[in-house]
Structure formats: structure tokens, C-alpha cells
Amino acid sequence: NTIDNIELNATLRNEIVEAALKVQDTLIGLNLKGSIDLKNGYAGSLDMTLDNCHLDQLIEGSKSLHNSMVSTHMRTDFNIRKLDVMHKNPGLRDMEVNGFLALSNTRFKLDNKTGSLMNLSMNVKENARQKHLTLNSDVLDCSMNGYFDYEDLPLIVNHFLAQYLPEYYNRHERATDEEYESICDESFNFTVSLRNSENLLRTF
Numbered sequence: 001n002t003i004d005n006i007e008l009n010a011t012l013r014n015e016i017v018e019a020a021l022k023v024q025d026t027l028i029g030l031n032l033k034g035s036i037d038l039k040n041g042y043a044g045s046l047d048m049t050l051d052n053c054h055l056d057q058l059i060e061g062s063k064s065l066h067n068s069m070v071s072t073h074m075r076t077d078f079n080i081r082k083l084d085v086m087h088k089n090p091g092l093r094d095m096e097v098n099g100f101l102a103l104s105n106t107r108f109k110l111d112n113k114t115g116s117l118m119n120l121s122m123n124v125k126e127n128a129r130q131k132h133l134t135l136n137s138d139v140l141d142c143s144m145n146g147y148f149d150y151e152d153l154p155l156i157v158n159h160f161l162a163q164y165l166p167e168y169y170n171r172h173e174r175a176t177d178e179e180y181e182s183i184c185d186e187s188f189n190f191t192v193s194l195r196n197s198e199n200l201l202r203t204f
Helices: 150-164 177-182 199-202
Strands: 006-013 016-024 027-036 042-053 069-082 095-110 111-125 131-137 140-146 188-194
Touching: none
Parallel strands: none
Antiparallel strands: 006 016, 016 027, 027 042, 042 069, 069 095, 095 111, 111 131, 131 140, 140 188
């Protein structure tokens, strides 16, 4: 599939990039504005409105996205700074990360099932020694602290749902023992408070 009516404007001045992207098409409506400061790391912000994005037609070959569509508004701020710690202790990370992401008025359709998420916000703080993540939404509130990899978060969520929402877990493929063992060496603590799981279960 091809997308028409794409408008992109960008400027680079004093190591600051400012850009705006606008797409008006039958497959997607997109309005994106943002800036990134490249001095001493990366700091920036993005504001995006996504309207009637037909995921099943934009991502070809994905059976899991059959007849799917999403609309949302997103804004994010981030600051990534390199730390001079590697020569002192090779075990420490060399990045400091502070970020915020918020989604609002999210509406989606997946295989003729519809759902909505009015508010979701996430804060991330990461230094040389540990990570701190907080998430607040209509469905649940969550806080995590310690040592963990972001790519393991789906496994962690899957394990939580297996314990507390078996109706959801029985519909999905179970993670293997090897996948669960991959997160056993990570050290973190977390708290989760379910607020409204009905919308989640009905859609997924």
C-alpha cells in the first residue's frame, strides 16, 4: 500500500532539530511536531495526533492485526545524557535517562472488537545504577524499581496476568520456561494496582 499527501518540514540550527510531519491519507491521518537538542546528549519533545490508522493495511503480513485500527494523541519529553563512569566501574551503565510519555483519547479496534483508553502516562528515570518506572492508566497503576531490561517487560506483564487474570492468560500462548528464566537474574521490585480490567479483557 502507498501513502499520499505527506508534508515534512525540518530545520537544524545550533545543534537543535525541529521538525513537523503531516500525513492526510485514507490509511492514516498523522500530525507530528517535535524538537531534539543534540548538545550534551539528546533532549527533546514530541507531540503527535494519530487518526484512524489502519494497522492491518500499513503493516503487511501481520495476521495478529487483522481488521485493526487505532486513534490517539501522544506527547513525550525525554533527556538522555552520557555519563563518564565506564572507566571507573565497567559494571555501571553509562547513560542517564529521564523521560515522560502520555497517551490520551486512545480508541482502537482489533478483529472487530473495539476498546478505549482515555489516559495513560509513563515516567522513566534511569541512572548508572538502577531504573525507576511508573505507569498510570485507566486499567492499572504500576511502579518498578531496580535492575531490569525494558525488552523483558512483556514477559513480566504476562507473568502477572497469569497469576491474577487467568481469563486473559488462557486466551494467549504461554511463555516458555526458558523465557521466564531469562528474567530470573534481574533484581527489581514492583507494585501493581488493577483499576478496570474489563476493557482489557473484552478486547484482548
